[in-house]
Amino acid sequence: MSTLRPRAVLITRETELSALLARHGTRGQVEFYLSSRGQSFAEVEARDRIQSDAIAAAKSAVPAEWSFAEVSREDLNRFLFFPNDVIVALGQDGLVANLAKYLGGQPVIGVTPSADMGEGVLTPHTLRALPRLLARTGAGDVETQARAMVEAQIQGGDSLLALNELFIGHRSHQSARYELAFGGESEFQSSSGMIVATGTGLTGWARSIMTATHVDYDIDAETPQAAFFSREPWPSRTSGDSLRSGVIDAETSLDVLSRINEGGVIFADGIEQDFLGFDWGAVVNIRVADARLHLVR
Numbered sequence: 001m002s003t004l005r006p007r008a009v010l011i012t013r014e015t016e017l018s019a020l021l022a023r024h025g026t027r028g029q030v031e032f033y034l035s036s037r038g039q040s041f042a043e044v045e046a047r048d049r050i051q052s053d054a055i056a057a058a059k060s061a062v063p064a065e066w067s068f069a070e071v072s073r074e075d076l077n078r079f080l081f082f083p084n085d086v087i088v089a090l091g092q093d094g095l096v097a098n099l100a101k102y103l104g105g106q107p108v109i110g111v112t113p114s115a116d117m118g119e120g121v122l123t124p125h126t127l128r129a130l131p132r133l134l135a136r137t138g139a140g141d142v143e144t145q146a147r148a149m150v151e152a153q154i155q156g157g158d159s160l161l162a163l164n165e166l167f168i169g170h171r172s173h174q175s176a177r178y179e180l181a182f183g184g185e186s187e188f189q190s191s192s193g194m195i196v197a198t199g200t201g202l203t204g205w206a207r208s209i210m211t212a213t214h215v216d217y218d219i220d221a222e223t224p225q226a227a228f229f230s231r232e233p234w235p236s237r238t239s240g241d242s243l244r245s246g247v248i249d250a251e252t253s254l255d256v257l258s259r260i261n262e263g264g265v266i267f268a269d270g271i272e273q274d275f276l277g278f279d280w281g282a283v284v285n286i287r288v289a290d291a292r293l294h295l296v297r
Helices: 015-025 027-035 042-058 073-078 091-102 130-138 205-213
Strands: 005-011 067-072 085-092 107-111 144-152 157-161 167-169 176-182 184-192 194-198 225-230 243-248 254-258 264-268 270-278 283-296
Touching: 005 073, 015 027, 015 042, 015 073, 027 042, 042 067, 042 085, 067 073, 073 091, 085 091, 085 130, 091 107, 091 157, 091 283, 107 130, 144 167, 144 176, 144 194, 144 225, 144 264, 144 270, 157 167, 157 264, 157 270, 167 176, 167 283, 176 194, 194 205, 205 225, 225 283, 243 283
Parallel strands: 005 067, 005 085, 085 107, 107 283
Antiparallel strands: 144 157, 144 283, 167 194, 167 264, 176 184, 176 254, 194 225, 225 243, 254 283, 264 270
């Protein structure tokens, strides 16, 4: 930890009600919109109240002598994190994945607003435990889990980190064409894109792929490995499907050459708005990242 006074940074995302109000303007219009579709305004309002109460409780848990900042998920790419920050991610597991790529080793306390609002894999802590966790984290008296991440590096260009998975393909998820090179083998493929998942990500999107293909990888969240999957590769006279999946580690990586004329993208952890362009001729190297997410146990 830094010798500077800690700063608590509270990360949240807008609620369903906030998003609906931004779209429809008034509570009355939101209620009419939901009721006309057989949905309950009361349920949406209750979830919003839970989130508001949780934010108030999280703020009150911050030690008086600390500084404090609050940022929404939508503003993460414009927020400047400091080395002395202690991050509190208040929400569902996906929120932790969304912020991981913006950090530089700061400890993350994942807190769920309510026990019935998510799986709690990355947000296992309760609001009741937060005051103690903040104090101990600020003093450097906690254990953290260093979860592995994966990185996409465009040749001669930008890079992108992911905690769960990277998607490589067409932005509309239509057929993507590319040349894949791994383990001394190469293959031209036409598929609905590729997924590269860490041990953390193998419990998410990649799990459905493994279930459908009967290919199973078991990678611990802290192990510096990642599994890649081609999604429904199409065998033809010019394209193959033999390099359907594999595991990259600290000693190996995956190279992909784009043959997508337009609309090729690489995005991380389901955030399609924050992407790398991957049109025809672009080459991306996928490897296990040096960076880790330090999740407070």
